Each structure stands twice: as C-alpha cells, then as structure tokens.
C-alpha cells in the first residue's frame with residue numbers, strides 16, 4: 001500500500017492514490033499474464049523445455065486471480081468516487097451510520113462500517 005500519511009489527505013486524494021496503484025498493478029499483472037500465455041505456446045523450444053508444465057498453469061491461474069482482484073479493487077474505487085460525487089461517501093450502505101474516519105483512511109473504498117463489514 002502506498003497511502004499518504006494518514007490525516008493529511010482528503011478521501012479524493014486517497015482514492016486517487018489507491019486508484020493509480022491499482023491501475024499500475026493491473027498493467028503489471030496483465031503484462032505478466034500475457035507473458036505466461038505467450039510462453040506456454042513456446043514450451044516446445046528446447047531451452048525453455050519445462051518439465052513442470054503444472055507450475056506454469058499454477059502461475060497463470062494465480063496471476064489471473066490477482067488480476068481479477070486488482071480489477072475488483074479498481075471497481076470499488078470507482079464506486080467510492082461516485083459516492084463522493086453523490087455526497088454519500090463515508091455512509092455505511094447497510095446501517096446508514098457514518099463509517100469511522102480511521103476505517104476510511106485504511107480502506108478508502110469501504111462502503112460498510114466496521115460493525116456491518
């Protein structure tokens with residue numbers, strides 16, 4: 001996590017920071033996944049001959065899962081930005097009470113208070 005010092009940034013700034021981190025992660029993971037997929041077509045090349053094809057399959061599945069997670073994070077951050085625009089950011093979507101500032105600092109995209117999480 002590369003969050004700014006707590007208390008110094010507005011929710012918008014924290015979300016923007018998280019957003020750029022998530023976007024960067026998606027880029028890296030998408031590139032890695034493309035490499036793995038491309039590499040798996042080249043396994044007939046002798047110097048890349050890999051007796052552990054299952055390792056590649058595992059890494060591919062792992063990377064795809066991380067990529068899906070990063071995309072979900074980005075969706076959550078988009079949703080948080082919409083809440084800011086709508087003026088309902090920081091309100092628990094379940095019980096309607098305010099989410100504590102500490103929780104929003106740790107999880108800028110949180111949509112539920114700690115009791116409802």
Ligand SMILES: [Zn+2]
Pocket residue numbers: 092093094095096097112113114115116117
């Ligand atoms: Zn709640």
